[in-house]
Amino acid sequence: MDLYFIWLVTFVAGFWIFKKIKEWQNLPPGPWGLPIVGYLPFIDRYHPHITLTNLSKTYGAIYGLKMGSIYAVVLSDHKLVGDTFSKDSFSGRAPLYLTHGLMNGNGIICAEGGLWRDQRKLITSWLKSFGMSKHSVSREKLEKRIASGVYEILENIEKTSDAALDLPHMLTNSLGNVVNEIIFGFKFPPEDKTWQWFRQIQEEGCHEMGVAGVVNFLPFIRHVSPSTRKTIEVLVRGQAQTHTLYASMIDRRRKMLGLEKPKGAEYAPHENLLKLYPNGHIKCIKYSKVSPNTEHFFDPNTLIPTEGDCILDNFLLEQKKRFESGDPTALYMRDEQLHFLLADMFGAGLDTTSVTLAWFLLYMALFPEEQEEIRKEILSVYPYDDDVDSSRLPLLMAAICETQRIRSIVPVGIPHGCIEDAYLGNYRIPKNAMVIPLQWAIHMDPNVWEEPEKFKPRRFLAQDGSLLKPQEFIPFQTGKRMCPGDELSRMLSCGLVSRLFRKQRIRLASKIPTAEEMRGTVGVTLAPPPVKYYCEPI
Ligand code: HEM
Numbered sequence: 254m255d256l257y258f259i260w261l262v263t264f265v266a267g268f269w270i271f272k273k274i275k276e277w278q279n280l281p282p283g284p285w286g287l288p289i290v291g292y293l294p295f296i297d298r299y300h301p302h303i304t305l306t307n308l309s310k311t312y313g314a315i316y317g318l319k320m321g322s323i324y325a326v327v328l329s330d331h332k333l334v335g336d337t338f339s340k341d342s343f344s345g346r347a348p349l350y351l352t353h354g355l356m357n358g359n360g361i362i363c364a365e366g367g368l369w370r371d372q373r374k375l376i377t378s379w380l381k382s383f384g385m386s387k388h389s390v391s392r393e394k395l396e397k398r399i400a401s402g403v404y405e406i407l408e409n410i411e412k413t414s415d416a417a418l419d420l421p422h423m424l425t426n427s428l429g430n431v432v433n434e435i436i437f438g439f440k441f442p443p444e445d446k447t448w449q450w451f452r453q454i455q456e457e458g459c460h461e462m463g464v465a466g467v468v469n470f471l472p473f474i475r476h477v478s479p480s481t482r483k484t485i486e487v488l489v490r491g492q493a494q495t496h497t498l499y500a501s502m503i504d505r506r507r508k509m510l511g512l513e514k515p516k517g518a519e520y521a522p523h524e525n526l527l528k529l530y531p532n533g534h535i536k537c538i539k540y541s542k543v544s545p546n547t548e549h550f551f552d553p554n555t556l557i558p559t560e561g562d563c564i565l566d567n568f569l570l571e572q573k574k575r576f577e578s579g580d581p582t583a584l585y586m587r588d589e590q591l592h593f594l595l596a597d598m599f600g601a602g603l604d605t606t607s608v609t610l611a612w613f614l615l616y617m618a619l620f621p622e623e624q625e626e627i628r629k630e631i632l633s634v635y636p637y638d639d640d641v642d643s644s645r646l647p648l649l650m651a652a653i654c655e656t657q658r659i660r661s662i663v664p665v666g667i668p669h670g671c672i673e674d675a676y677l678g679n680y681r682i683p684k685n686a687m688v689i690p691l692q693w694a695i696h697m698d699p700n701v702w703e704e705p706e707k708f709k710p711r712r713f714l715a716q717d718g719s720l721l722k723p724q725e726f727i728p729f730q731t732g733k734r735m736c737p738g739d740e741l742s743r744m745l746s747c748g749l750v751s752r753l754f755r756k757q758r759i760r761l762a763s764k765i766p767t768a769e770e771m772r773g774t775v776g777v778t779l780a781p782p783p784v785k786y787y788c789e790p791i
Contacts (some may be wrong), residue, residue, distance in 0.1 A: 260293040292318040299775060325686065346363050346670045350468050391706055399744060417763070420788070425607040428745060434559045435564065460774075460777075484542060494540070518588050650747065664779050671687070701723070762787045763783075
C-alpha cells in the first residue's frame, strides 16, 4: 500500500512538473529576471521603451518577461500587433494596480467584457453622429465648433505681442474647451480658475501615474514606500475631486434635459458630494506632491452650456431609456460608470492631442523651412479663412504623422490583457498576461524607416503628393480596441494648425533643447521639453 502511494505521488508530481516545463517551453523567448521583481530593476525607469526596444533586438519581434507579478509579452512588429489585437482573447486590459485597482474596471479604457463592448459601441456611434466620420452630415457643425475654439487662441496670441508664449499651454486650454463641449456640453469661461485646477489635477495625475510605474507591477510597494503611498493618495484624492466637478455637470445637464435620476442609477459618493455645500458651490481642493495644497470654491452656474450634442446628454438619454424599459444592460448605465466614462473621454481626448501638438510645434520651430512649406500649402489651398478639410492638406498631415512617428506619445503603447489562455503562432500566452504593442520599436525600425531619428515629413507623401499611411504607422494602434477618437484628433490638429500658421510664424523663445531633452519625459504620455515661443504675425 505504502509503495503504491509513493508511486502515485511520484507519478502525479512528475506529470505536474512535466506539464509545467512543457508550458514554460512554449512561452515566447525572453530574458531571465530576479525572484519577485522579475526584470523590473533592469528597465530604464525614465525611458522604458528604450530598454524594451533593445531587448527586441536580442529576442525578436515577440518576447516575454516577468515584470513583478505580471507576465508581459512584448510585440515589436506591426503585423503581429494587428493579428493579435484583432482577436477576442486579447481584447482585455492588463491587470495593473493603477488601472484595475483605482478604476475598478469602470469607464471605457479599463473596462472589459460586456461593459466594454457596450460602452465602446455607444461611444463610437455618438462620436460618428457628432461629425467624426469622413462623410457625416454633421461634420460641418463640428468643424465650426473646432474653429471657434481656435479663434480664442488666435485672439489671445494677438493680445500678447512680443512676449515669449507658452503656446502648448494656450493651445491645451482652448482645445480643452472644444473637448469639454463635446464631452460635457459645457465650456469654462476664459481664464477660469476651476478650469486651471481641473487641468492641473489631470496633468499631475498623468505625470504621477508614470512615475508610480512600479506600483502597477508590485502593488505591495505602496505599503512600504512613503513616496509611492503619497502618489496614490494624490491620485485617489484627485479622482474624488474631479468626480465632484462631474457630479455638478451631470446634475445641471440632467435638469436642462428635464430628466429625473432613474432609481437604481445612483452613485452614493455623487449624492454626498452634492449635499456637502447647500448653495451648490463646490470646494475644489488641489492636492499635490510637489506644492502646498490649495482650495477655492466653484459655482457650477458659471459653466457655459453649449447647444450641440455631447456625450453626457447622450448617456443620460440612453440611461433613461434602458432603466425605463427594464433592459438588463441598464446595469452599464449607472451614474458611477458615467463619472468614470467622462474622466476617460476627457483624459484620452485632450492629453493625447495636446501632447502631439506640443511636439509638432517644437519640430516646426526646429525646422522653419518645413513650417514655411506647410504655410505655403495652407495658403494656396485655402486662400480665405474657410473650414478646412485635412485631406486637402497632405503636407501638413504628413508633418503631423511624422511627429507621431518620431515621438510616439505612448512609446510602449497602451497594453492589452489576455483574457484566456491563447496562442500566438506556436507560443502560448497565459491568461492575464499583459501584451505590449511596442510603438517605439515599430516607429523607429531602421528596416522600415530610413534614418528613423531624422524628422522627414515627406516620408508620408506618395509620389503624386497624396498622404501615405504605411501599415507600420500605428499611433492609434489597431484591432478591436483601436482609438475611437483618431478622426477627431486629426480634425482638431488640422483645424488648429492650419488657422494658426495662416496668421502666425512661430520660433523658439527658449534655447534649443539638447538631444537628451528631446528624448522627452515619460508619464502616461511622452511629453516634450517645456519651451516658449515667439509668434510673429504674417
Ligand atoms: C493624437 C491623439 C490620440 C492618440 C495618439 C490616441 C491613441 C490611443 C491609443 C494608442 C489607444 C489604445 C488603443 C488600444 O488599446 O489598442 C487609445 C484608446 C482610446 N482613445 Fe485615443 N488617442 C488620441 C486621441 C483621442 C481622442 C481625441 C479621443 C476621444 C475624444 C480618444 C479616445 C480614446 C478612447 C475612448 C480609447 C479607449 C478605447 C478602448 O479601450 O476601447 N483618443 N487612444
